[in-house]
Amino acid sequence: MGELVVRTDHDGWTVLTLNRPDKLNALTVAMFAELREHVLALREDDRVRCVVLRGAGRCFSAGHDLSDIAAGEAVPSRGWHSETLRLLEKLPQPVVAAVHGHCYTGALEVALAADFLVAAADARFGDTHARFALTPVWGMSQRLPRRVGLATAKRLMFTADMIDAEEAVRIGLAEYVVPLASFDAEIEALAARIAANSPFSHAANKRLLDATDGRPLDAGLQWEVMEGEGRGPDMQERIAAFTNRKS
Structure with a gap:
């Protein structure tokens, strides 16, 4: 089959x-x-x-x-x-x-x-x-x-x-x-x-959106600040690549 x-x-x-x-x-x-x-x-x-x-x-x-x-x-x-x-x-x-x-x-x-x-x-x-x-x-x-x-x-x-x-x-x-x-x-x-974008950001953003879906705005904003995952391991590499491209 x-x-x-x-x-x-x-x-x-x-x-x-x-x-x-x-x-x-x-x-x-x-x-x-x-x-x-x-x-x-x-x-x-x-x-x-x-x-x-x-x-x-x-x-x-x-x-x-x-x-x-x-x-x-x-x-x-x-x-x-x-x-x-x-x-x-x-x-x-x-x-x-x-x-x-x-x-x-x-x-x-x-x-x-x-x-x-x-x-x-x-x-x-x-x-x-x-x-x-x-x-x-x-x-x-x-x-x-x-x-x-x-x-x-x-x-x-x-x-x-x-x-x-x-x-x-x-x-x-x-x-x-x-x-x-x-x-x-x-x-x-x-x-x-x-x-082409960061897999760290993709996964973290999906978790953030899933966790806050349907919550009141203030609760969602607090969750974003307190529970957000911040900077990914590929941040420096991506910033450097962008900076070098502009140079």
Whole structure:
């Protein structure tokens, strides 16, 4: 069958590709198991300063494989899918979801575990749990309203409507839209820009943002001052390189 999630390393950044293109990258337990293995490996790999998550073939992913659900898929433990996505979310490296084509329901839950999402012009998003008498267990009810607001999350969840890339940007689900013809080049350039910056800052800033999300402003400001991690081990080297470049 081959790898269900393919890791491809570049200069300082890595792509994880959902790899069931013949099934529109529909998500199975086996695919999640491979994703989890890659995430655990990346957590310990200080050579990687940015992670891109995307899909092979025609789309990011059409969502949870309904045939797996109907067959009573064997999950290692209750909450295992959600735990896997939390591990992805808590990687020290910035994680970018690069979405083209379909990104429905379970696939949207996966994409929402990234730090932010960039959409190709052909991307389409939707939450269809209600269409199949299901409720989310991979994080939709928590991450979607945090990204787009409570009322918009309710609208998407209650209607099961599909939205396009422009609407995704308008509501704050995606950061920006890229023409499909230039999508690969844009994602590569974006990942390279992120990877060029300090991995210390990336990891520390992710911890800072996660710890203060939802706190009152004054509490967040106090946390930033008292719990911020300060200067990284690469600070002097980076300042010297910048200074020498200007000389």
